[in-house]
Amino acid sequence: MKVKDIAQAAGVNPDTVRFYTREGLLNPTRNPDNNYQQYDADDLRRLRFARKARQLGFSLPEVRSILNQADDHHSPCPMVREVFEKRLAEVEREIAELQQLRERMKSALGIWREMPDGTPDGHTICRLIEHWDDTALATSEEEQAYD
Amino acid sequence: MKVKDIAQAAGVNPDTVRFYTREGLLNPTRNPDNNYQQYDADDLRRLRFARKARQLGFSLPEVRSILNQADDHHSPCPMVREVFEKRLAEVEREIAELQQLRERMKSALGIWREMPDGTPDGHTICRLIEHWDDTALATSEEEQAYD
DNA sequence: TTTGACCTGTGAGTTGCTCACAGGTTTTAG
DNA sequence: CTAAAACCTGTGAGCAACTCACAGGTCAAA
Numbered sequence: 313m314k315v316k317d318i319a320q321a322a323g324v325n326p327d328t329v330r331f332y333t334r335e336g337l338l339n340p341t342r343n344p345d346n347n348y349q350q351y352d353a354d355d356l357r358r359l360r361f362a363r364k365a366r367q368l369g370f371s372l373p374e375v376r377s378i379l380n381q382a383d384d385h386h387s388p389c390p391m392v393r394e395v396f397e398k399r400l401a402e403v404e405r406e407i408a409e410l411q412q413l414r415e416r417m418k419s420a421l422g423i424w425r426e427m428p429d430g431t432p433d434g435h436t437i438c439r440l441i442e443h444w445d446d447t448a449l450a451t452s453e454e455e456q457a458y459d
Numbered sequence: 460m461k462v463k464d465i466a467q468a469a470g471v472n473p474d475t476v477r478f479y480t481r482e483g484l485l486n487p488t489r490n491p492d493n494n495y496q497q498y499d500a501d502d503l504r505r506l507r508f509a510r511k512a513r514q515l516g517f518s519l520p521e522v523r524s525i526l527n528q529a530d531d532h533h534s535p536c537p538m539v540r541e542v543f544e545k546r547l548a549e550v551e552r553e554i555a556e557l558q559q560l561r562e563r564m565k566s567a568l569g570i571w572r573e574m575p576d577g578t579p580d581g582h583t584i585c586r587l588i589e590h591w592d593d594t595a596l597a598t599s600e601e602e603q604a605y606d
Numbered sequence: 607t608t609t610g611a612c613c614t615g616t617g618a619g620t621t622g623c624t625c626a627c628a629g630g631t632t633t634t635a636g
Numbered sequence: 637c638t639a640a641a642a643c644c645t646g647t648g649a650g651c652a653a654c655t656c657a658c659a660g661g662t663c664a665a666a
Contacts (some may be wrong), residue, residue: 314612314613315612316611316612316613325654325655325656326612326613327654327655327656328653328655330615331616331653332657334615337615341628344614345662346614346661346662346663347614347661347662348612348613348614348662349613349614365463366653368560368564369560371652371653372653372654374650382658384637390523393563393568396564396567399564399566400561400564400568402460402558402560402567403557403561404615405566406555407558407561410553410554410557410643411554411655412551413515413516413550414547414550414551415552417515417543417546417547417550418471418547418569421540421547422544451482461643461644462643462644462645463643463644465641471626472623472625474623474624474625475622475623475624475643477646478622478623478624479623481646482622492631493631493632493644493645494630494644494645495631495632495643495644495645496630496644496645513622518621518622519621519622519623537619606664
């Protein structure tokens with residue numbers, strides 16, 4: 313299989329295939345005649361796996377180490393499970409955050425709808441956003457520790 | 460106010476202040492004595508506004524145009540409302556996607572827990588992920604149109 | 607045989623910062 | 637008063653995970 317073939321088979325951009333190849337997730341062989349990359353069924357499985365893992369929120373380095381461990385005939389599963397559980401917790405947190413955000417946006421829109429189109433106040437910028445109370449959104453990664 | 464002052468007042472990294480300044484969101488004046496940037500209360504309001512808008516998912520160019528419209532004494536509200544409504548729809552979609560993801564992850568973990576630690580199968584990589592059914596995750600932005 | 611569709615590697619663009627660097631300034635401590 | 641620490645300046649690079657553009661080589665069909 314050449315680049316376009318495997319890309320099509322996995323439903324990704326050929327450039328992604330090339331990118332994954334130079335990142336070491338795929339190990340194609342070379343056709344010495346024309347210097348083209350040759351991918352096999354195993355590469356395709358790796359690629360599909362990589363895409364699925366990415367959809368689950370694994371980072372490329374994570375995917376690479378899972379794949380490499382599998383190559384060394386170590387089962388990557390305990391490691392995968394660990395990352396997987398970490399990722400699940402993240403997903404839960406993201407959901408909670410987005411739900412809060414949604415509620416706040418909806419109530420803001422509600423208030424908004426009761427106002428004529430271009431009004432709020434004069435020439436200060438929209439107060440709804442300006443007075444947005446963002447304490448609820450301050451999470452560990454946003455916090456900055458300045459004395 | 461100097462860079463560090465306004466940064467502290469808004470709870471952001473001084474480099475973010477510099478970045479926003481060169482991106483045209485903030486318009487400080489210059490102290491001709493030492494060439495330092497001087498921010499005033501209005502800059503602080505703009506900065507705070509920008510951060511809140513960013514938390515709501517507005518892009519920097521969006522924030523910039525809201526701010527610039529406000530400077531021209533046009534009320535940016537109709538435009539803001541439009542972007543805001545678009546953003547709310549996105550948030551809803553993100554929530555739905557993440558909730559699906561969570562359910563699938565949880566059920567995968569459930570199956571996983573019934574298996575001994577390093578098992579699935581031999582030396583093929585974890586089948587749970589490998590056989591992950593990703594049709595449910597294919598959304599407009601992921602889809603690739605290959606003939 | 608020539609066109610068009612593929613292949614190659616490399617380098618840059620995307621977003622929103624963050625950090626590093628090198629040099630100038632101001633504040634503070636001794 | 638001076639020297640060190642802590643600030644300021646602009647610019648340029650780095651992050652993630654691709655995507656795209658470029659220049660040149662290769663191969664299939666008309």
